[in-house]
Amino acid sequence: MKKIIKTLIIAMIVVLAITALAACNNDQPTTPTEPTAPACDHMWTAATCETAKTCVLCQATEGEPKGHDIVVDEAVAVTCTEDGLTAGEHCTRCDYAIAQETITAPGHTEVVDEAVDPTCVATGLTAGKHCSACDEVLVSQSEVAMVAHKIAYVTTLPTAEAAGKTTGVCTVCEGTFTYDEVNVMGAGTYTLEASALSGIAQYSLADGEVRVVGGVFECHLSNKYRTDDGQKKTFPDEYYGTSRMNFGGKTEINSDANPDMIKNGIVFTTTEAATVTVWWVEGGDDHRQVALYDMDGNIVVQSDNQEAAKNDPCMSTFTVEAGTYIVGNVINTNYIFKVEVVVGTSAEVPAE
Ligand SMILES: [Zn+2]
Ligand SMILES: [Zn+2]
Ligand SMILES: [Zn+2]
Ligand SMILES: [Zn+2]
Incomplete structure (x- = not known):
């Protein structure tokens, strides 16, 4: 019996020793196991432009941020009067933006x-x-509008043998101007009525430009001249005028201002003594008179309508020797409706 117990004890010692040995071998390192955390019952927030889907409990993320949904804000060109904008961009989902800046309009230069x-x-x-x-x-x-030519004129008077005429050259553009020939008035009756110059508008002529009527009356007009058609007037002799020469100024004959020009005058040449009648209307209240001038600009004879007022109808009759005369206005413009020149013996013959 004692021997059995002894054997058992030895066996136990052996077992213990083996066990202890085995325990020693277990000291060799083995991969340590993480402490297993309790699984998170994730509560996800949605991904945003800049953050991925994230768990509010454990901060775990999943996937990628969405990135911004960029819309470009186009630049607006600045003009002189309208402000412009720099280019910008913004996200349709969040507050991300590159702001556009105003470019102030500078105004016109x-x-x-x-x-x-x-x-x-x-x-x-x-x-x-x-x-x-x-x-x-x-x-x-x-x-x-263009301005009138500034013309220097040469007037050749008619003689019994040859016609006369006026020519001109513009001192600015050197353009040349020629006008109709004129003839002397032999015995007979010659009439100029303003209607023969119908349609001439103010400022359409240069100073001194010529229009010849009936081959014998050489009318030297002016830039201010116009024919007033439809201006009717009854004169003391019952003559009924319907058109008038509106000269726009007094008569100038080779004046200091225009040495080579007859302005606002009607030139005619008679071969015999003549009776000259002018049907005219006062252009103003300052007792303007009509006269016959010679070619040197001297008054040969002047009207005596000293009391005539503006728009008064006047008839003035002059008797002159053979020669060249200019019907003109002494003080300022007048309105001439008709001029009649009766030359020589024909003066006794009524006009046709
Ligand atoms: Zn979680
Ligand atoms: Zn965004
Ligand atoms: Zn501008
Ligand atoms: Zn010219």
Whole structure:
């Protein structure tokens, strides 16, 4: 019995020793197992532009941020008068943006367009303004009408043998001007009525320009001259005028201002003594008179209608020797409706 117990004890020691040995071998390192956390019952928030889908409990993420949904805000070009914008962009989902900045309109850059003086061959322009940046016209230029030629005239008087005529050359453009021939008045009756010059508008002629009526009356007109058609007037002799020569000024014959010009006068040449009658109307209240001048500009004979008032109808009759005369206005413009020249023996013969 004792021997059995002894054997058991030894066996136990052996077992223990083996067990202890085995325990020693277990000290060799083995992969340590993480402490297993309790599984999270994730509560996901949706992904945003800049963050992925994220668990609010454990901060775990899943997937990628969405990235911004960019919309480009186009630049707006600045003009002289309208503000512009720089280019920008923004996200349709979040507050992300590159803001557009205002570019303030600078206003126009004014440039003066100089006036251009008109000449006798070209129209002019008024001064204007435009913008050098955008070319917008700020003050438009308008056309200025051409001005009349400035003509120096040479008048050759008619003789019994040869016709006369007036020619002219413009001192600015050198244009030449010739007018109809004129003849002397032999015995007979010669009549000029304003209607023969019908249709001449003011400012359509140069100073001193000539219109010949009936081959014998050489009318030297002016830039201010016009024929007033339809201006009716009854005269003391019952003559009923319907058109008048409106001279626009007094008569000038080779004046200091215009040395080579007859202006506002009607030239005629008679071969015999003549009776000259002028049907005229006062152009003003300053007792303007009509007269016959010689070619040197001297008054040969003058009307005596000293009391005539503006628009008074007047008839003035002059008797002169053979020669060249100019019917004209002494003080200022008058309105001449008719001129009649009765030359020589024919003076006794009624006009046809
Ligand atoms: Zn979680
Ligand atoms: Zn965004
Ligand atoms: Zn501009
Ligand atoms: Zn000219």
